Amino acid sequence: xxxxxxxxxxxxxxxxxxxxxxxxxxxxxxxxxxxxxxxxxxxxxxxxxxxxxxxxxxxxxxxxxxxxxxxxxxxxxxxxxxxxxxxxxxxxxxxxxxxxxxxxxxxxxxxxxxxxxxxxxxxxxxxxxxxxxxxxxxxxxxxxxxxxxxxxxxxxxxxxxxxxxxxxxxxxxxxxxxxxxxxxx
Numbered sequence: 486x487x488x489x490x491x492x493x494x495x496x497x498x499x500x501x502x503x504x505x506x507x508x509x510x511x512x513x514x515x516x517x518x519x520x521x522x523x524x525x526x527x528x529x530x531x532x533x534x535x536x537x538x539x540x541x542x543x544x545x546x547x548x549x550x551x552x553x554x555x556x557x558x559x560x561x562x563x564x565x566x567x568x569x570x571x572x573x574x575x576x577x578x579x580x581x582x583x584x585x586x587x588x589x590x591x592x593x594x595x596x597x598x599x600x601x602x603x604x605x606x607x608x609x610x611x612x613x614x615x616x617x618x619x620x621x622x623x624x625x626x627x628x629x630x631x632x633x634x635x636x637x638x639x640x641x642x643x644x645x646x647x648x649x650x651x652x653x654x655x656x657x658x659x660x661x662x663x664x665x666x667x668x669x670x
Contacts, residue, residue: 523550526660528635530559535646536628537572537621543632544620545655546580546642549611551662556619557601559657560594563631569596570627574604577618582648584618594630607663616642619658633657 526547537543545558556576562569571593577584590604604619611617621632634644635657644655 523662528639528655528657529637530633530657532634532636532654534561534563534631534633536563537630537632538623538626538628540646541622542582542620542648544582544618544645545658546616546618547660548641549613549615549617552611552613553607553663555603555605555661555663557603557659558621559601559633561599561631561633562629564628567627567629569629571624573622573624575620576606576609580616581618582620601659603661
């Protein structure tokens, strides 16, 4: 009888230890998943370059995989004899240009710049799985800047030019997750 009680206590202790280990592993996994970010969404560049001023409003929709992001179009100078004027990137809720504007970022690129330029929208809380649209406009009418389009269709969104859907390709764009502090004030 004494041996049976010792055996029962040993099994109970082993099961309790196993259960505690499983629970700790599960909690660690859940916390890691909650704090992790999705990867960068990026389409390839240089299919063709289109003037921002001529085709504005240029826009690209995407599905949010992170709640805080930077959004970038791929810029290339086109008409160097024209002035380098500021541009505005707007982030809108929903698909298309009819959604409410959540935030805008104005900037002026260096005249010799070519590549992705990130507009930081990390202060706007996006809902995961929802669709958002980023647009680019030139302040004024200078055809200095062009935006590259991609040969590869992005399955989670649509490209727009002149406020119309463009067929067979999307704009070259990048959505980068931004780490958010877990600190509570």
